[in-house]
Amino acid sequence: MPEMTSGAAGTGKPTRPLGRLRLGVNIDHVATIRNARGGGHPDPLRAARVAEAAGADGITAHLREDRRHITDADIEALVSTISLPLNFEMAATDEMQAIALRHRPHAVCIVPEKREERTTEGGLEVAADENRLAHFIAPLREAGCRVSIFIAADRRQIEAAARIGAPVIELHTGAYCDAHADGRLAERDAELARLRDMAAYAHSLGLEVHAGHGLTYDTVSPVAAFPEVMELNIGHFLVGEAIFSGLDSAIRRMREVMDRARREAFGEGAA
Ligand code: PXP
Numbered sequence: 001m002p003e004m005t006s007g008a009a010g011t012g013k014p015t016r017p018l019g020r021l022r023l024g025v026n027i028d029h030v031a032t033i034r035n036a037r038g039g040g041h042p043d044p045l046r047a048a049r050v051a052e053a054a055g056a057d058g059i060t061a062h063l064r065e066d067r068r069h070i071t072d073a074d075i076e077a078l079v080s081t082i083s084l085p086l087n088f089e090m091a092a093t094d095e096m097q098a099i100a101l102r103h104r105p106h107a108v109c110i111v112p113e114k115r116e117e118r119t120t121e122g123g124l125e126v127a128a129d130e131n132r133l134a135h136f137i138a139p140l141r142e143a144g145c146r147v148s149i150f151i152a153a154d155r156r157q158i159e160a161a162a163r164i165g166a167p168v169i170e171l172h173t174g175a176y177c178d179a180h181a182d183g184r185l186a187e188r189d190a191e192l193a194r195l196r197d198m199a200a201y202a203h204s205l206g207l208e209v210h211a212g213h214g215l216t217y218d219t220v221s222p223v224a225a226f227p228e229v230m231e232l233n234i235g236h237f238l239v240g241e242a243i244f245s246g247l248d249s250a251i252r253r254m255r256e257v258m259d260r261a262r263r264e265a266f267g268e269g270a271a
Contacts, residue, residue, distance in 0.1 A: 089111050
């Protein structure tokens with residue numbers, strides 16, 4: 001499938017990107033493959049080092065309640081060894097809060113978690129749980145962690161994220177990517193328009209905007225071309241692609257596709 005190009009062109013908006021677009025490489029599924037056999041191979045820590053050498057700006061890892069991929073020991077090793085900032089994904093539970101406060105990672109991303117899901121299926125329901133979440137993230141912020149909230153591109157959720165004092169939101173791109181993969185093109189375009197509008201809306205409320213979930217070489221470009229988006233977190237596709245081309249090459253190519261999208265939307269020097 002061709003890599004789509006789009007972005008700000010044609011929206012009529014005067015746009016310059018708000019800054020350099022960062023790439024966070026999610027290494028969860030390196031741990032998934034390791035855990036399929038037990039033992040230590042492939043090592044997520046080695047993947048983090050390769051990601052750094054390939055130009056990643058950060059490492060993302062999700063410590064799930066059931067420890068199905070990343071383990072406590074992985075987090076320990078990442079925090080003590082890697083020099084890239086760690087984005088620690090976690091559910092809003094007391095156990096995870098205590099772990100985050102012990103390690104004080106650069107960033108914490110609060111995600112919804114269901115034991116029976118294969119991956120993080122939707123965004124966090126912030127609007128219905130505002131009070132608890134406001135209290136939940138306060139100590140993490142006080143500990144110096146940059147807190148982001150993983151949400152659907154939904155006005156209600158964005159407003160709630162701003163009200164609870166989260167400085168950052170990450171928009172869930174899964175519905176857009178699924179529609180693309182299934183060839184539901186009208187739906188894909190509608191999801192993309194929603195993401196674009198909600199990225200602009202979140203920025204207007206003072207939130208820093210990130211995005212991720214399900215992104216591939218084919219789907220990343222339009223999202224990379226949103227001027228408000230400052231960071232993309234990408235994992236499953238890169239780890240899968242690494243089987244064919246190697247992790248270093250997969251990350252470098254993703255970086256190139258992102259940078260090209262930014263340049264095509266905003267001109268040279270805009271990546
Ligand atoms: N961002 C968040 C908050 C996630 O939970 C995930 C998946 O763990 C990703 C990004 C990366 O998604 P994917 O592995 O599909 O690229």
